[in-house]
Amino acid sequence: MVRSARAACLVVVALLISQAGLALADSFLPKDFDQLVGEAEEIFVGTLTATSSSRLPTGAIVTDLTFSGVRAIKGGSTSDVRTVRILGGTIDGVSMKVAGIPDFEVGRTYLLFSKENGRAIFPFVGGPQGVFQIVQDSTTGTESVFDARGNPMIGPVGGSATPDRQAVTSGGRSGPPVSVDIFIQAIRDRLPQ
Amino acid sequence: MNLVAALAVMVLVLASAGEAVAFVVNAQPPQNRRTMNLDLLPTTNFSSLGYGVTSWNALAQAALAEWNAAGIGNPPDHQFFTVRVPAVTGNPCQPDGINEVRFSSTVCGLAWGDAIGITQRWSVNGRVVETDVLFNSTADVPMNAYPGPVVNATSVGGTLFDFYRLALHEFGHAAGLDHPNLDGGQSVVAVMNSGNQAVGGPQSAVDHLQADDIAGAHAIAWVGGGLVAAVLPSSRSVQVGTAATAFATIINLSSGVATGCSLAAGTSVPATFTYQTTNPATNQLTGTVNTPTNVAAGASQSFVFAFTPTAAIAPTDVVLNFACANAGPAPSNSGLNTLLLSASTTPIPDVVALGATLTSDGIVNVPGATGTGVFAVATVNVGASGVITASADTGGVPLPVTLSLCQTNPTTGACLGAAAATVTTTIDANATPTFGIFVTGSGSVSFSPATNRIYVRFRDSGGVIRGATSVAVRTQ
Numbered sequence: 001m002v003r004s005a006r007a008a009c010l011v012v013v014a015l016l017i018s019q020a021g022l023a024l025a026d027s028f029l030p031k032d033f034d035q036l037v038g039e040a041e042e043i044f045v046g047t048l049t050a051t052s053s054s055r056l057p058t059g060a061i062v063t064d065l066t067f068s069g070v071r072a073i074k075g076g077s078t079s080d081v082r083t084v085r086i087l088g089g090t091i092d093g094v095s096m097k098v099a100g101i102p103d104f105e106v107g108r109t110y111l112l113f114s115k116e117n118g119r120a121i122f123p124f125v126g127g128p129q130g131v132f133q134i135v136q137d138s139t140t141g142t143e144s145v146f147d148a149r150g151n152p153m154i155g156p157v158g159g160s161a162t163p164d165r166q167a168v169t170s171g172g173r174s175g176p177p178v179s180v181d182i183f184i185q186a187i188r189d190r191l192p193q
Numbered sequence: 194m195n196l197v198a199a200l201a202v203m204v205l206v207l208a209s210a211g212e213a214v215a216f217v218v219n220a221q222p223p224q225n226r227r228t229m230n231l232d233l234l235p236t237t238n239f240s241s242l243g244y245g246v247t248s249w250n251a252l253a254q255a256a257l258a259e260w261n262a263a264g265i266g267n268p269p270d271h272q273f274f275t276v277r278v279p280a281v282t283g284n285p286c287q288p289d290g291i292n293e294v295r296f297s298s299t300v301c302g303l304a305w306g307d308a309i310g311i312t313q314r315w316s317v318n319g320r321v322v323e324t325d326v327l328f329n330s331t332a333d334v335p336m337n338a339y340p341g342p343v344v345n346a347t348s349v350g351g352t353l354f355d356f357y358r359l360a361l362h363e364f365g366h367a368a369g370l371d372h373p374n375l376d377g378g379q380s381v382v383a384v385m386n387s388g389n390q391a392v393g394g395p396q397s398a399v400d401h402l403q404a405d406d407i408a409g410a411h412a413i414a415w416v417g418g419g420l421v422a423a424v425l426p427s428s429r430s431v432q433v434g435t436a437a438t439a440f441a442t443i444i445n446l447s448s449g450v451a452t453g454c455s456l457a458a459g460t461s462v463p464a465t466f467t468y469q470t471t472n473p474a475t476n477q478l479t480g481t482v483n484t485p486t487n488v489a490a491g492a493s494q495s496f497v498f499a500f501t502p503t504a505a506i507a508p509t510d511v512v513l514n515f516a517c518a519n520a521g522p523a524p525s526n527s528g529l530n531t532l533l534l535s536a537s538t539t540p541i542p543d544v545v546a547l548g549a550t551l552t553s554d555g556i557v558n559v560p561g562a563t564g565t566g567v568f569a570v571a572t573v574n575v576g577a578s579g580v581i582t583a584s585a586d587t588g589g590v591p592l593p594v595t596l597s598l599c600q601t602n603p604t605t606g607a608c609l610g611a612a613a614a615t616v617t618t619t620i621d622a623n624a625t626p627t628f629g630i631f632v633t634g635s636g637s638v639s640f641s642p643a644t645n646r647i648y649v650r651f652r653d654s655g656g657v658i659r660g661a662t663s664v665a666v667r668t669q
Binding site (some may be wrong): 028029030031034056057058059060062087088092093095096097098100103112115116119120121122123124125126127128145147149 | 204219222284286287288300301302303304306307308309310311312313314315316317318334351352362363366372375387388390391534591
């Protein structure tokens with residue numbers, strides 16, 4: 001029964017994902033879930049364990065994010081550590097911050113759709129659209145998926161990889177966030193077999 | 194409830210949208226108005242223009258004007274954005290004091306990735322000093338300018354982006370707004386949403402500021418709030434029980450009357466504080482002590498204020514709060530509108546120092562990257578006699594300059610000795626020694642007068658600062 005329910009759930013998620021609909025982009029090109037999976041050079045889950053800022057020869061500040069305990073979903077090396085470079089950071093009291101780029105928090109676990117790492121300003125597919133947080137319920141131990149800002153993913157709805165943000169409007173609707181297992185399975189379903 | 198049922202409920206729930214006022218104000222508001230350097234050169238990647246104008250700069254200027262019409266802050270400042278004239282070539286990859294707006298094929302040497310436009314905020318020690326806006330000029334991002342629903346590009350597919358609403362969006366970031374939908378996780382119609390320029394999207398026709406954008410603009414507590422302020426002298430050193438006085442001026446830059454303007458000590462020190470308005474022509478007191486006053490639009494009001502220490506105070510850069518009931522506070526900049534205050538239980542030197550530059554504007558200009566600029570400092574010791582060591586520094590800001598100074602003949606301005614890193618001399622009570630300061634460049638110094646400054650400090654034999662002044666520095 002549980003098995004059939006899970007299978008049915010995946011079908012529903014897949015149907016939702018496949019629908020055309022909202023996309024996010026004023027500062028970043030809009031990407032749907034298929035594009036997130038298809039365009040990512042690497043998809044992985046990892047916990048941010050260190051950050052280090054430095055300057056490029058142009059003077060711009062960049063920050064290297066080190067993720068440990070990496071679980072690879074698509075591409076990448078066999079190492080369990082990844083370093084991702086993003087534009088922005090702080091050195092000696094001087095800060096460079098790009099509006100709209102989410103903050104990363106050491107100790108937090110992320111699911112990332114990475115591309116152009118080391119070459120692009122924010123090397124994730126669709127910018128923030130390719131960044132998700134994984135949060136473990138302290139009571140049940142269940143890992144759930146939230147977007148880059150910590151808004152719950154109420155399913156990758158309407159063709160967008162982002163949650164339906166109307167669902168988190170204060171006083172509005174709500175629902176349990178998607179479990180990381182279901183989310184990853186939806187990714188795997190889109191990878192070449 | 195099984196998972197299928199749960200998901201079905203989610204879908205039903207998602208189908209009944211609500212709406213709320215949802216603007217999100219960035220935690221770091223601007224320190225002052227924004228003068229944008231429009232450097233949007235023609236580029237072959239772009240074709241016809243809409244909105245009745247014929248250049249990208251004109252479109253950007255119109256977007257800035259739309260924000261000004263809405264007003265930034267409370268009361269709304271309708272002159273928050275200005276356009277730098279003449280435009281220069283700024284460097285968005287370093288905080289050079291120029292709020293650059295340009296197309297670019299890279300961002301400081303990095304690829305755009307999936308970004309089509311970004312706003313970069315530079316801050317120094319928590320103060321936003323520069324905001325640059327860059328637009329993606331690569332062929333991957335077809336851009337035009339047209340009102341109404343966004344359409345697909347016929348050339349490469351995907352969205353044909355409307356530059357005007359993209360500029361509105363990025364300038365909203367420059368004013369201090371974030372994304373209501375992403376950063377706030379909320380649903381509202383707004384230019385500041387991320388996601389409007391998706392073909393067929395529910396807000397693809399939003400091409401002008403919406404009520405939520407304007408409400409957000411009015412909620413920006415930008416630090417200046419239309420006020421700026423200055424203090425002279427910038428340091429006092431007195432005996433406990435003796436008033437340390439200084440003059441201050443508030444300028445109301447807004448288009449409305451600033452009401453109930455007052456001064457207050459923003460740093461806790463063991464001293465009583467008073468202030469009173471003055472006549473700027475005579476420095477005579479006007480009004481009554483500790484009474485707020487109104488400042489007309491575009492006008493200034495001078496004050497005298499006094500700290501009377503009740504105990505010894507180690508040198509403290511005391512912040513002054515210049516605020517009105519409907520505006521401010523004015524941005525605080527060390528050396529510009531703070532007071533370096535110290536107090537002792539015994540008589541001590543009190544070196545009141547004033548800088549004088551060749552252009553009489555408080556700016557020392559260094560000719561070329563490796564030239565030498567000069568300025569003078571006149572002093573009067575209104576305290577006790579003492580051995581004083583004068584030195585110059587950049588206030589901790591790494592600037593490509595070497596500093597030296599000498600004591601000068603007050604009549605001729607000639608150095609009394611070789612210029613060096615420090616000069617030590619005895620300054621008697623009421624003596625008025627003068628000094629010359631030499632600023633030799635080893636690189637270019639951008640014009641950022643709140644940040645890039647040369648400080649001259651006067652320390653007693655114990656190393657305690659008993660006087661200080663500063664000037665802005667730049668390469669010309």
